[in-house]
Amino acid sequence: MDKLITEFDRALRTVFAPAASLRPHPDAKIAEAQLSAEDKRHAAGLMRVNHCGEVCAQALYQGQALTARDPKAREALRQAAHEEVEHLAWTEQRIAELGGRQSVLNPLWYAGSLAMGVAAGLVGDRWNLGFLAETERQVGEHLASHLGSLPQADERSRAIVSQMHADETAHAEMAVALGAAELPPPAKAAMRAMSRVMTSLSYRV
Template identity: 70%
Template sequence: MLPLPKLPALPSVDRLINEFDVMLRTLAAPAISERAHPDAHIDEAEMSEADKTHAAGLMRVNHSGEVCAQALYQGQGLTARDPKAREALKQAAHEEVEHLAWTERRLQELGSRPSLLNPFWYAGSLAMGVAAGVIGDKWNLGFLAETERQVGAHLQSHLHTLPPQDAKSRAVVEQMHTDELGHAEQAMQLGAAPLPAPVAGLMATTSKVMTSLSYRL
């Protein structure tokens, strides 16, 4: 019988309060970006209502993905043992907040809103992050790397389906894509273990459900 993984130390009350604050800010407060928005120098293009609706649906999916990322990294950070792993998760989460800000503002510009299902995505992703951290740091980092790879592929597909004239949304997605691949590479350098194919497949299936529902709701 394989030995059970050693459980991480329970977080302090102060840390739990801080993590609860992170959740509230992710779901209920406007996100703030330290970097300039990637589309800040680009003028709004003329688009049909159908194109605007489609672009807004894609950006709503991306926004929900960033909400999930915040929850995942929060859960993983709570249960990570290695300080380097915790720092990598913290840095990734910081950049995901910027992604939240970019997609949030782009949704407003397109006359739309975030997904109504974001609280549910957050809760499920937080639970998955905690579980990944409990299993062990190399699997925790592997989960981070696989998540970022799948998100990167997803963003790449958006670049092919966005309305051609929507340069503002395209600039946001391109920078997000660059950042996500950087997170995956960093996780691999820190010793991430490749996830078993069934686990990666389950992650992809779960992502498809989230994207399909968030596009509409």
């Protein structure tokens, strides 16, 4: 019962409470640029997508850690989740600075991602870690595309996305080092399809 309460509290904090970062925000020393209303709207939309992705990541890691069998894998998942909380803090603040808002669909994304994480853990640690590695690779691809799409003058958002990209790459490498299995192509394709739905909706709402 104590474990269930702890996990429920973690879910509530992720979706509804402000996140905190132990590391300095990557954009802390960068001056705010003069952006047009359209550039602000676009940048806020992209940062909302990134924030939504971090909400999903928290849920995935939580579900995977709950069902992981190997203590090393479970601890690695919890450590990665802790680092992703910082990404939540960075994107939350940047969205507010750009005059945007977080996605209203975050609770839905969280619930779905938690279920996926639990399912991934139940099929075994190698596949659990493989799911983690592929998730991080695909998130890294999205972040790289955002670096190409963000307004050139928005150096603050670009600094945040760049650091997030570096962290996600490290998480994927960690999973591989722990023995992640390579997911079959149909599974990767399904993940990409679901990701496209999430990014398209969260950019707007």
